[in-house]
Amino acid sequence: MILTVTPNTALDITYRVRALRPHASHRVSEVLERPGGKGLNVARVLAALGHEVTVTGLVGGATGRVVRERLTAVPGLTDALVPVSGATRRTTAVVDDLSGDTTQLNEPGPIVTPVEWSAFQESYGRLLASADAVALCGSLPPGVPVGAYAGLVRAARAAGVPVLLDTSGEPLRRAVAARPDLIKPNADELAELTGSHEPLRAAQDARRRGAHAVVASLGAEGLFAHTPEGRWRATPPGPLRGNPTGAGDAAVAGLLSGLVERLPWPDRLARAAALSAASVLAPVAGEFDRAAYEELLARVAVTAEATAA
Amino acid sequence: MILTVTPNTALDITYRVRALRPHASHRVSEVLERPGGKGLNVARVLAALGHEVTVTGLVGGATGRVVRERLTAVPGLTDALVPVSGATRRTTAVVDDLSGDTTQLNEPGPIVTPVEWSAFQESYGRLLASADAVALCGSLPPGVPVGAYAGLVRAARAAGVPVLLDTSGEPLRRAVAARPDLIKPNADELAELTGSHEPLRAAQDARRRGAHAVVASLGAEGLFAHTPEGRWRATPPGPLRGNPTGAGDAAVAGLLSGLVERLPWPDRLARAAALSAASVLAPVAGEFDRAAYEELLARVAVTAEATAA
Numbered sequence: 001m002i003l004t005v006t007p008n009t010a011l012d013i014t015y016r017v018r019a020l021r022p023h024a025s026h027r028v029s030e031v032l033e034r035p036g037g038k039g040l041n042v043a044r045v046l047a048a049l050g051h052e053v054t055v056t057g058l059v060g061g062a063t064g065r066v067v068r069e070r071l072t073a074v075p076g077l078t079d080a081l082v083p084v085s086g087a088t089r090r091t092t093a094v095v096d097d098l099s100g101d102t103t104q105l106n107e108p109g110p111i112v113t114p115v116e117w118s119a120f121q122e123s124y125g126r127l128l129a130s131a132d133a134v135a136l137c138g139s140l141p142p143g144v145p146v147g148a149y150a151g152l153v154r155a156a157r158a159a160g161v162p163v164l165l166d167t168s169g170e171p172l173r174r175a176v177a178a179r180p181d182l183i184k185p186n187a188d189e190l191a192e193l194t195g196s197h198e199p200l201r202a203a204q205d206a207r208r209r210g211a212h213a214v215v216a217s218l219g220a221e222g223l224f225a226h227t228p229e230g231r232w233r234a235t236p237p238g239p240l241r242g243n244p245t246g247a248g249d250a251a252v253a254g255l256l257s258g259l260v261e262r263l264p265w266p267d268r269l270a271r272a273a274a275l276s277a278a279s280v281l282a283p284v285a286g287e288f289d290r291a292a293y294e295e296l297l298a299r300v301a302v303t304a305e306a307t308a309a
Numbered sequence: 310m311i312l313t314v315t316p317n318t319a320l321d322i323t324y325r326v327r328a329l330r331p332h333a334s335h336r337v338s339e340v341l342e343r344p345g346g347k348g349l350n351v352a353r354v355l356a357a358l359g360h361e362v363t364v365t366g367l368v369g370g371a372t373g374r375v376v377r378e379r380l381t382a383v384p385g386l387t388d389a390l391v392p393v394s395g396a397t398r399r400t401t402a403v404v405d406d407l408s409g410d411t412t413q414l415n416e417p418g419p420i421v422t423p424v425e426w427s428a429f430q431e432s433y434g435r436l437l438a439s440a441d442a443v444a445l446c447g448s449l450p451p452g453v454p455v456g457a458y459a460g461l462v463r464a465a466r467a468a469g470v471p472v473l474l475d476t477s478g479e480p481l482r483r484a485v486a487a488r489p490d491l492i493k494p495n496a497d498e499l500a501e502l503t504g505s506h507e508p509l510r511a512a513q514d515a516r517r518r519g520a521h522a523v524v525a526s527l528g529a530e531g532l533f534a535h536t537p538e539g540r541w542r543a544t545p546p547g548p549l550r551g552n553p554t555g556a557g558d559a560a561v562a563g564l565l566s567g568l569v570e571r572l573p574w575p576d577r578l579a580r581a582a583a584l585s586a587a588s589v590l591a592p593v594a595g596e597f598d599r600a601a602y603e604e605l606l607a608r609v610a611v612t613a614e615a616t617a618a
Binding site for chain 1: 324326329330331332333334335336337338340371372374375401403405408410411412413414415416417
């Protein structure tokens with residue numbers, strides 16, 4: 001199975017309002033709720049692709065109960081989330097009917113105690129024993145040490161499980177030094193890590209810091225891969241209108257899926273770029289339009305770049 | 310006991326952000342949750358005043374479970390809420406750290422089925438048997454007929470229980486015709502009911518439409534009462550800075566409390582105006598500062614108006 005880790009799970013709420021005006025009162029015309037947090041989105045895409053996937057991370061409170069109830073409805077997905085006493089955060093996207101623009105309100109997440117984090121680490125160690133690959137996804141909730149992902153990377157490497165890391169800021173910086181097999185930053189995250197806004201230079205630097213391979217998601221420009229086997233760009237056919245939330249998570253699912261199927265890099269990247277583009281066309285993160293995916297898969301352009309440093 | 314009815318209970322959420330900007334992403338620095346909906350706020354004030362109070366209305370879903378859990382912590386309050394299959398709505402107040410201004414996002418509430426509303430009506434009928442007074446409070450959730458409050462007013466009158474109504478719009482218009490003992494509109498609600506922005510004229514008209522007595526809450530100007538026993542104004546001592554949410558609910562609690570204690574109108578109005586002002590000074594709806602209340606009670610000016618029509 002593929003294991004995804006979401007330390008800071010979320011209940012993603014979408015509100016439709018006519019137009020958000022600060023300091024006014026708004027009637028919400030539509031309310032949608034779904035399990036959220038990057039690793040849960042990745043897992044739902046993997047499950048839809050037909051993979052057996054197990055989700056772990058931390059979950060708690062009334063919001064956490066809703067997250068778990070919703071996950072039971074996903075075929076192929078096993079819930080191995082670890083309970084904590086605090087409540088899973090809400091992330092609320094307020095969508096304007098008039099403009100289609102979104103205002104985001106993100107709770108910080110529960111305060112996790114050292115005992116709870118230890119319980120999670122034990123559970124994670126046991127789950128690694130039957131994992132073909134693991135993805136470490138998203139932010140860390142309050143109370144979890146900033147070096148936590150570095151520890152989880154080391155445990156995966158010790159267990160011989162390929163590990164993909166998708167986080168940002170100081171947790172990313174610390175965990176890169178623990179030598180993950182793959183990181184998937186977006187352009188901003190890569191620039192924050194390396195100080196360079198030039199993807200080639202930045203990816204080289206990230207590998208020098210410890211990442212075995214780097215796949216950077218560059219929005220409408222697609223993916224840029226810098227690996228020991230070569231460098232590639234995977235570009236979707238033209239710009240896409242839609243909801244970019246979750247596009248990075250779909251790319252992570254494509255990369256993991258290609259990894260466990262031992263696809264060559266160009267095929268992994270085509271799959272990741274097509275899933276990412278297809279998820280932009282879907283209304284919510286963690287979902288994708290299958291017909292659009294298959295059509296896009298044939299039209300993603302993967303080009304090798306000269307590897308002379 | 311005093312019975313309060315809240316058909317559209319709520320989980321009131323307060324978010325602190327630095328400054329709300331449409332179409333941006335915001336980190337919420339502080340999250341507060343409490344039971345909400347006008348009737349639950351009224352009940353908490355009554356319980357704090359030492360009254361035995363029973364709350365009923367509709368409650369459901371994960372949000373409803375949180376509301377009920379929080380209510381068990383209120384001494385003197387009995388939970389007789391009726392379960393529905395839909396989820397209790399969230400009302401979110403987003404408070405700007407910089408300006409102190411609030412942006413409100415209100416979910417519509419669960420869709421209530423005819424079977425669920427019938428079950429509520431039966432329960433309400435049983436509760437009336439031991440009620441000294443009843444307050445019907447707030448909006449109706451989707452699915453509940455617009456004439457619902459009129460039916461609840463008639464049932465209370467048939468049971469000989471004094472009934473206070475605090476709602477707005479068409480449900481208020483219909484229920485006023487069923488002859489409630491007291492309505493407590495604010496200036497806007499009274500104007501919407503009667504077409505007049507002049508409190509004296511509007512209150513006269515509301516009584517002509519069926520209300521036995523009218524107490525209008527006029528914000529910083531206090532309360533204006535138009536009753537068969539006379540007309541009064543109750544004015545707090547000077548303007549108050551704070552959170553006006555819940556000030557009307559505190560006034561309702563004061564009026565009910567004075568009613569069951571058979572206080573003369575001027576004393577009821579002084580209590581209601583002082584509670585209302587003290588609740589403005591408290592950070593959340595349904596609470597009040599007791600020391601401020603007692604100090605304000607001595608300083609509220611109640612003046613009789615000439616009753617010549």
